[in-house]
Structures are given as C-alpha cells and as structure tokens.
Amino acid sequence: MGAGNEMNLRYMYATLLFLVAGGLLPLLFLPRSDWGQLDAPLVMSLAVLVYSAAMLSYPVAANKERILDMTFWLFAYVFLGLVPLVQLAESRFPWPDTYGDGTLVTAQLMTLAGLLAYHAGTLLGKPSKASPTAPGNPAADFAKPGGTRRFLVVSGLAILISGALLVQSGGIHSLFLPRNALQNVYETKSQGLIADQLIKVPVFVCLIFGLTLWKRRLFRSALPKLTTLLLLALCLVVSNPISNARYWFGSVMLTLCLLFVPWRRIGRFGWTAGYLLLFIVVFPYTDLFRNNLDGDIQTAGISDIFVQKGDYDAFQMSLNAVEYVGANGTTHGKQLLGALLFWVPRSLWEAKPLSSGQLLGEASGYFYTNLSCPLWAEGYLNGGLAGVVLLFAVYGFVSRRLQSKYEESRRLSTMSIYRIIVPFLSAYQVFLLRGDLMNALAYMSSFLLFAYLFARRSGGGSLRKSLRGSRSRSPGRTFAADRAGSAAFSRYTLSDITKR
Template structure:
C-alpha cells in the first residue's frame, strides 16, 4: 500500500520525482494541501521500512512471506531515499528517521553504544545542526562557517532563551491564551474553515518582538506558560513524565518481543521529542500525530497477534486429523 501511495503521489507532483531533490520549498509549494500529503507519504514510508527491518521474521515454512519481504525491502528503501532525504525534509524528521532505524536494533540499546551515539548526537547538534538546513529554500546562500559563540547569539536555530524571555513579556502584556491549546488539538482544521484559528506561537512571538525573520521556535516551556501560566507548565510536563514512564515500562516488558508496537514506537517518539520540546507545537504536531497513529492502524498487540496465529494453527491441525469413531 505504501509503495502504491508513493507512486501515485510522486506522479502527481508538479515536477515529479525531481521536486524531492530541489528543496523543501519546491515540495511545499507544488500544490494545494501538498504539505499534508507529503507528510503522510513520508511517515508511511518510514514505518514501512521500520516494519520490514524489525518485525519478527516468519518461519522458513512461510517461504512466500520471506520472498515478499526480500523483494519489498529495496523498493521501500528506495522510496525512503526519495521522500525522506535531507533535501526535501526538515532536519528534525530526517534525524528522527535515521536515529529510530539505528536504535531499533537491539545492539544499539546497550549502555556503551548508547553513550557513544548520544555524545555524537550532541556534537552534531552543537556544531553541524545550523549547516544542515542548506536545502530549505530554492535560492541558497553561501555557507560560511562561524564561531560557536556567534551561532548561539545570532543564529535563529538557538533562539530558545530569547523566545522564552519574549514569551514572558508577551503574556504579561497580552495575558494568557488558553484557546491556543484548542488550536493545537485541532491542527488539521484548515484556516479557511476556522478563520480565527490560533496562530503559530513561534511566529506570534517573533512578530511581537519585531523580528523580520519569523520562522522561530516556541519551546514547550513558554508555549504551555502562555496557555495558563505556571500551572499549565507543571501539568504539561507532569503528563509528559507519566506518558514517558509508561512507554518505558512497556518497552522493558516487551524487550524480547521485537517488532511489537511498543518496541518500534519508543525510539521514534524518543527522538521526536527533541523537536517536540523545541516547538512550536502547531508546526510539528501533524507529523507527530501521523507517527503515532499509523502504527496503531497497521499493528495489533503481540499477545492478540500470537494467540490469533496459534488459534489458526490449531484449527488447521484439527481439520487435518482424521475423525475417530468412538
């Protein structure tokens, strides 16, 4: 299904497959509603590849299934190279895809491997992250390497401190905006149907501060603060802690059951939290919702799946047994 969706959507692109190797701007402006369709294809392709690589291997007796997997793997991998490449996709999503695939491997969950990868990731965020957005626009500026201190003080990628300060001033002057929570929850409603839909918090704060560049973040701390002050911040992060603890518990219980929903979803959600904490939510909640919903639609709990399989096997064996007269 994912391959069919990919072929259909790529053919419908204004520039076809070439649009995915020009810039993010080329994909986003190639048609009405294209952004949502592009995200749907990107997330579906990611889960298809993760499922083929990490779902439990069938027994040798099921040769047809094994053959199908071997045939589909290069096709799904090629689809991901097209729709999830760093040219047409944001940095946070490319990082989520690569790191999820990497840490879904059991060997990468060992303490030493995790420490080495975490240190590499931290160095990448500090030194290489600003230069990984080279393909955002069609008209690209010349890359100039500057000191790390200059990056922290002048680059919009490291705007968290300034945006938090601006958000406090904004809330003090304009008051809290609890309706922004509704805007995040109903992110899929187009503004043509909801003219008063709350705007992106990062853009709102940038305009309030008088910046000419409005593509800025809104860290979850200040976004939740603007909703209803410190109580909203406490409730938001308390809920994140509760959810994170339950997800970790599921992963520990299913550590040996590779391919179940919890095991596959944990690394994807873990690495997506980097952009989730950075915000703003209205800009990143769509891909997050698709990342969580798609595996729920295509998988079943391990126990249910196994019991159903065992039931079918038992039924088949019973039918093959000759009837005995008493």
C-alpha cells in the first residue's frame, strides 16, 4: 500500500472513530426525549465527551502510538464523559444521593479544567528535537554482557520469595479463594499489603524482562528460557482474577499485550476500539469473584450498569468532593501529603489522613467507604480548581516526557527501562486516574521500584565501563567498539538503525 493510500486510510479511521465516539454513542445512550431539554450540566458532559473523542481520534490520523495519552483520554471519555451523560439524563447515581445544579456545574468545570491542563502539560513536555539521548543513565540499557546471568539470579530470588510467602499465607489453595476471604490471613493490613506485593510484583517484573530479552533473541541457552516459562506460569497463578483485584489482573494482562502484541498489526484504531469495549462492556463483570466463586452473572443494560454499579462512581465522587470542599474548605495539600507518604505507618503518624475515597464516603454518610476518588477530585480536595490545574499540568508534562523516552527507545531499538515501565503505566493509569491516590500509589510504587532495581543491576556497571573508554571516539568507532564488546548487540548495526 502506498504512503498516500495509507494516510487516507488513517484519516478515514480517525473520522470514523470521532463520529462513533463523539456522535453515535451519545445518541445510543441518551434518550431521545432528553435532547430537547439539555441543561448546563448535560451540555458540559457533551463537551467533555466530544473533546475526549477528538483527542482519541487525532493520533489515529497522525499515526501516533502514544499509549499513555491513549488510556488517559479513554478514561476521560468513558468515566467522565459518557457515564455522567447517562447519570445526569436519568438523575440517578451509583450511590443514593442528590445534588444541586451548582454542584453539578462545578464538578464539570473541574473535569474540563483538568483535561485542558493535562493537554497543556503534554505540549509543554514535548522535548526539543535537538535534545540528545542521555548516555550516562545506568538504567538506559539493561541487556549488557552478564545480563542473562543477573536475570537468572534475580529471577531465582523472586521465585523463592514468592514461594516462601505463598506457603506462609496458606499455600496455592489460598490463591483461589475470593478476595474478601483473604483479608484475615495476616494480622494487620500493612503486613498483608507487603506480603501481597512481594508475592506478585518481583515475579511480574522478572517475567517482563525475561520475555523482552527472549523476544530480542538475547538468550543463548535453554536455562533462561525455562526460567522465563516458569515465571510466566507463576505470574498467571499468583495474579489470577479470582483472588486479585481487577486493577492488578487487568494491568498484568494489558501490559503483556502492549509489550508483545505488534502495535502496527492492530493499529491505534483497533487498540482504542478494544479499550472502549473493555471499559464499557467487560469491566463491570470482572468482579464476579469478589465475595464467592459462584460467578453468577446477572445481565443488565449498559445504561442501567452506569447508574447502578459503583464501578462507575468517578463523576459522583467528584460531586462529593465539591460538596466536601464547600462545607469544610480544601485540605491545603494534606490529602496529597498522606498519599505520597502512604508508607508511613499510622502508629508513627497518628494524624495521617484517611484515603480520599474513605474521607468522602464517611463525609457523605455512606455505609460502604472503600470507594474510588478520581484524580480530579484529589486535586480539588487539596487546592480547589487551582489544585486541579496544577496537578494535571504536572501530570501531563511528566506523561509526555515518559512517552518521548519510550518512543525514542523504540526508534533506536535500545533495551531501555522506559520500554518496560511505560506500557505498565499505560495499563495501570486507568486505576491511578480512578483512584483513590493513596492506594494507587502504594501498589504502583512497588512495580516501579523493582523495575528500576532490576534494570540498574542488570546493566549499570557494564554500561558505565563501556562509556568511559569511548568518549573520545567518533560515533562510528564507538558503535564498533561497543559491538565488539557485546555479542548480544551484534545484530544492531549503525546501518540497521539508520534504516529504521
């Protein structure tokens, strides 16, 4: 297919996606009788929906991968655009409550302010074309001589730790109990959280590195391949959807898909359509085993699910945040500080804030307080609309920088740590945005820590040594010296990179 035909095809897909997401789906979900009586909250929900649909469609036409942006705008479209449209049209929310027009409009302004700030942050985070790759980063290339040996050592430790903690927690049988039945295995919640992360996260990190090295044909013997297969089997067992929350099982599966399913074979349009199906249809039914193993599926219309299930309470929690700030004022960053210092035990910090979801649930008088709290509500609780704008400007800036590092690594075919953490963050971002922030950061930080430590141990020393002896050489001679010193990279010649 010629370049012109391919471009025309991309524009056709982009137009189709925008028309379906920005026009057809609202028509399907919003009753026809409501179109003649659109009030300000409904119009603002439509604005959020159309804006998000446009931001989803543009990268399809521009042939941009940008997986972090993709999941951000997908979340905004579904949870802050389409779902609020249905909830406002039917005047029903997942948790029984009523709200005035002032609260509804303020929550929509909060949403739009966050989206615009994120968009601005991504524009500001765009790196200069002249910015060079930082060669001195010890985690820049983890596939160096000795990397396979280090992979085997670290993976062996991860398997031993996971196995020992599994035995302590009740063995393999405990992994196939309902999630709520596992809460009494450990004496305290902190002990359970630490053990849970040590069972799952190191194995998952090692699996990603092993599959990546295997895919790049850097394993020269059977042992690392067998180790990777063992990691895969163990990861599927300890991260199964029965005893694990949806955020973790979904992150594991989506990360593996983003890493190892060829992007161009599916395309941005296919990924976006698949995610929309996942969020709207699959997501509500993935908590079947929270309380028991019966898996009894009770079907309902999608519109009914939007207004009945707490899975779609992101907009309502934003409304509760508006009412909380109206009654008590902002927390002046106290909630954000508590989220960042989640690792400090309450025995040492008696005044440690509650998680924002629990805070809003108790303030609203709900009987159930293990609730979400979207990042927009977090920003509003901490600093009002100004807090939302600042938080999302920084969030967009950091996301764009990470995305640029990821794209650069793919373009140069280097084994950068960004090729590991960015796909994970793209998948996990849905749960980070849905909140609450304290719990999301607690689980995300363990993955980032283990990924960084693995990459640093696997290539830091060798990389620094190779750079120390090559600074005075020309680029061509430097590459030849590196190739001679590392047989693992013998097939990546300068001409290969130029052709890419």
